[in-house]
Amino acid sequence: MNLELYRVFYVTATEKSFSKAAAKLYITQPSVSHAIKQLEEMLEVQLFTRHAKGVELTKEGEAIYPSIQQALGSINQAEQLLQELKQLEGGRVTIGGSDSTFKYFVLPSIQRFQARYPNIHIRLQHGSTPQIIEKLDNGSIDFGFVHLPVRERHVEIQPFLTISSLFVVGEQNRELAERPLPLEEVLDYPLITFSESSSSTQFLQRLFERQGLHVQPDIEVGSVELLIECVKLGMGVAFVTKDFVLRELEKGELMPLQMKEPIEQRAIGIVTKRGQPLSLAAKVFLEGLHQEREKM
Template identity: 90%
Template sequence: MEVQLFARHAKGVELTREGETIFPYIQQALGCIDKAEQQLQELKQLEGGHVTIGGSDSTFKHFVLPSIQRFQVRYPNIHIRLQHGSTPQIIEKLDNGSIDFGFVHLPVQARHVETQPFLSISSLFVVGEQNRELAGRPLLLEEVLDYPLITFSRTSSSTQFLHRLFERQGVHVQPDIEVGSVELLIECVKLGMGVAFVTKDFVLRELKKGELIPLEMKEPIEQRTIGIVKGAAVIVSC
């Protein structure tokens, strides 16, 4: 069925009754297209939109926030969202699309994502004043187990790294106390509840004040890597 939308006459062209009926819908559709083109242009020039980043609270606090702050200063119109999670949770959030990219401890087993190194970190064993006698000489890993061992949850990358460290020496390790935050781990150690394994940057203030005491180990503890994990189509610049 053909419908005439325009009528021609000597003074030009005007809408027919049918044309006037559908014109508001066409006008609305064109407005949506214009708005979409504008938003795409803003995103292309980083003048608008939002980005959602995943990571642990400690990783954000000690390593990532300075980079986010520089990004915020450079692109003030980009809305930034931070989502908390462990490394497995960050991978899951990336899979379900709730984050654009995340910061995790490498390596990760997921092959469907891309990773790139961000920075290297050091880990160490620490004790409180009540266990200062441990700090007098280089220790074997087995000697640490003579004291209660304080770690993060067994699913954390730090604890998994610790297990691999002991396994290379043929030793099975079972933490005595598992905590969910750096703050709680620090308090447990300061109270003399045992030996803790922790990222050095997380406890620099306590080490400087003498509230925590680092242990010297005979076996070297290699550095770990924090990396950026993202989907193949996501480009990240830090």
């Protein structure tokens, strides 16, 4: 009961009017007057002075106003926190990224998140980096995983991880892996890559361009699995992210080429829409993801 009296006091002091306070609190003006009178009687002081244009705080009213403001602010924050915690009992997080990024870098985190918050639904939307940015713009996803650099100013970027790329061959081309190769010599063999619009292929093209070379892939595939099978069948040399073929490298089914020219690492980042706050569920997911990466 006392809390409601203080709430009426705070709103009245802020609005400097009984009628405006009544409208904001959705009660009648006599109810505001009665509440203020009760509080004044309880505290044994006068809190307001009345005049034609409204009310003003007395010296005593001014003395307690900052404390009441802070107390009610803390209560509002507590109520908001409870509402946010309730969000973790339901809702949805929609994430954009490539199939390979999900499979090799994100799925374990999704599995752990769902075990902890089973009522939150995770939706994955496939796309290249430009498509992920577009989905972020139109509100189809909460955040996305993209290959950097991304130069759009309307997004915020958080670093996620760095990846290494390499050329690999199968058993039929094993001799290529037995000596250091110049980049130019790779062009003598059929080249297997992902689609031309993929960040991996664009990175490959820049790699050759820096050496004054032009590359035209011979075979374009739509998945890591198909790329691996093509290489294992001896259909050519493939350019791929190392993490995607670790198992095949360990089993000796694929062999890495030793290149004379260094191949720089690439970065994957997390993009969110600038100025647009994330839902609590999305925020908790990202915090857990970063914590897991720090432990690695």
